[in-house]
Amino acid sequence: MNQQADNDSKLVADAYRASSNEAAPETLNRAVLQQASRVTPTGRLATLYSWCRPLAFAATLVIGVALIYDIQNALNEPEVLTAPADKMLRDTVTPPRYDSQQTAAPAAPAAQTTKPTFAKPQRAAESSAPEPITSKPSAAVTDAGAGSAGNARAKPTLQESRQFAPQAASRKLEMLRSDADSALVTDADTDACAGTYTESPERWWRCVQYLRTSGEPSAADTEWRQLQAAYPDFAAPD
Amino acid sequence: MSATLGMSLHNAETRGREALPRRSAVAYADGMSVPVDDSALMLRYADGDVAAFETLYRRHNDSLYRYVLRLSNNRDTAADLFQEVWSKIIKSRHRYRPSAKFTTYLYRVAHNAFIDHVRRNKRYSDGPADDPDLRASTADGPDAETEKSMARTQFLRALNDLPIEQRDTFLLHEEAALTVEQIAKVTGVPHETAKSRLRYAVNKLRAAMTAYAGPASDADQPVQQDQGPPA
Numbered sequence: 001m002n003q004q005a006d007n008d009s010k011l012v013a014d015a016y017r018a019s020s021n022e023a024a025p026e027t028l029n030r031a032v033l034q035q036a037s038r039v040t041p042t043g044r045l046a047t048l049y050s051w052c053r054p055l056a057f058a059a060t061l062v063i064g065v066a067l068i069y070d071i072q073n074a075l076n077e078p079e080v081l082t083a084p085a086d087k088m089l090r091d092t093v094t095p096p097r098y099d100s101q102q103t104a105a106p107a108a109p110a111a112q113t114t115k116p117t118f119a120k121p122q123r124a125a126e127s128s129a130p131e132p133i134t135s136k137p138s139a140a141v142t143d144a145g146a147g148s149a150g151n152a153r154a155k156p157t158l159q160e161s162r163q164f165a166p167q168a169a170s171r172k173l174e175m176l177r178s179d180a181d182s183a184l185v186t187d188a189d190t191d192a193c194a195g196t197y198t199e200s201p202e203r204w205w206r207c208v209q210y211l212r213t214s215g216e217p218s219a220a221d222t223e224w225r226q227l228q229a230a231y232p233d234f235a236a237p238d
Numbered sequence: 239m240s241a242t243l244g245m246s247l248h249n250a251e252t253r254g255r256e257a258l259p260r261r262s263a264v265a266y267a268d269g270m271s272v273p274v275d276d277s278a279l280m281l282r283y284a285d286g287d288v289a290a291f292e293t294l295y296r297r298h299n300d301s302l303y304r305y306v307l308r309l310s311n312n313r314d315t316a317a318d319l320f321q322e323v324w325s326k327i328i329k330s331r332h333r334y335r336p337s338a339k340f341t342t343y344l345y346r347v348a349h350n351a352f353i354d355h356v357r358r359n360k361r362y363s364d365g366p367a368d369d370p371d372l373r374a375s376t377a378d379g380p381d382a383e384t385e386k387s388m389a390r391t392q393f394l395r396a397l398n399d400l401p402i403e404q405r406d407t408f409l410l411h412e413e414a415a416l417t418v419e420q421i422a423k424v425t426g427v428p429h430e431t432a433k434s435r436l437r438y439a440v441n442k443l444r445a446a447m448t449a450y451a452g453p454a455s456d457a458d459q460p461v462q463q464d465q466g467p468p469a
Contacts, residue, residue, distance in 0.1 A: 005437070008444045015447060016397070016412050019390040024303035028317055032295060032324040037288045039328055 193223075201227060201234040276340030284331040295324070298344060301413040305345065308409050309352050311398055319355060323348045338423070345414045346424045349406065356402075389450075396446030400439055407432055408439035 041048070192206035204227045211220035227234065274290075276297065282290035302323065307316035326347050334343070397405060403425075410421045422432040 005440075009440050012440050012443045012447070013412055015389070015393050015443070016408075018386075019393040019397075020304050020308065022300070022304050022307060024299040024320065025317070028303070028320055029295075029299060031321060032299070032328075033292055035325060036283070036291045036295070036328050040283070040286050040288050040291075 198226075198230065201231040202237075204231075205234070205236060277336035280331065280334050280340055281336065284334060291328075294340075298341070302344065302348060305409050305413045306348060306352060308394075308397060308413075309402070309406060310355070315355065319348070319351050322351050326351070339420065341414050342416065342420050342424060345410055345416065349410075349424050352406075392450045393443070393447065396443050396450075399446075400442055404435045404439035404442070407435040408443070411436055 192203060192210040197203040197207050204223065208220050208223045208227060211217075211223060274293070276294055279290040279294040283294065303316065303320050306319040306323070307313065310316050310319060323344070327344065397408070400408065406425060407421055410416045410424060411418075414420075416424065418433045418436060419429055421436070422429045425432060427435075
């Protein structure tokens, strides 16, 4: 029975093979093979394509790690560190407003009694905690304010002060334009009374300024008198 | 006539086996004596080796074309299905995993494509055949046909008369050389169902061959009896 079935199966299979001998049309063959080669990159593109996946994975990994690191740094960073930057920004903006008042109305000394607030960038950078803005004016501003207000210690007369007021304003503006300039002035003031400062009237003058701003007015006056004696032709810059 | 049919089928079969590439036309790897496995070729193609795909394609293109042609009985439909199947194979090359024989994978895709096509058109259950071979037999008289082509036409007509499930099973067995188990996997039916479908298909085709040969043998019978010696 099984042998009969096998014989029938073989006979039918032979008949089928004899009856069906079509081949795929060449147009179809070309179309399929063209499609197969079209979707497959060749040459350098194939090499690049083979690197696409690992490169994409590596890039994703690097970006992810960098992002996590950045987020962790941002979380660990103390919040107060952002405060000095804001203050510095305000400080750099505030003085020109004062200077513009000075320039626009040089003949109104009463309006200049308001002392400008000016924080030294170096101090701001050194202190990690936010501090109140220092109320100490810079030497140039103090001198200008003292001259225009008729300070008794200032040698120039009121008329001379008025004459020098616009120049002082422009100098202050230059000083305040950049934090770097302010930092340089501060360093110069610190070292003003060191070494052979009496050899140059400008350095001596800076020493006087430094002593005044550092809370030693009597020493500053002494130095100022000695300076005037040594250099009588020296005119104190505003 | 029966002897003529059998002889013509035998001769055609012999010539056909020589002419058809079928499973004997396999590609060999460079410098190797064993053919490269279909799955390995497919994996190489997934890595960008177009030549591997061409080898794979040449192995299976004709048998797959005959499969969809005999299933659909329409050359245009067969061409569309053929391209659709290979297009799916090409597009899914990166997802291919050699978990089963590649032929099983290929014909499962083809089977599903045909089923989708039938569902879209709903005209293949009893639809008219558009096979030029079958049309030629109805248009021309028997005298215009050679015996070989007559036998071929009759066999194909019998094949076309099979229910589509049995025809599918028979074609998977003959064209893809799948076992009953593999046919069951491709068509998604139990093993016994596939086995019975194949058995029914073979029996019906065998019966059709006998029926075609029957009247002719009856017509030849008296001549043979006349020529034979009396008992």
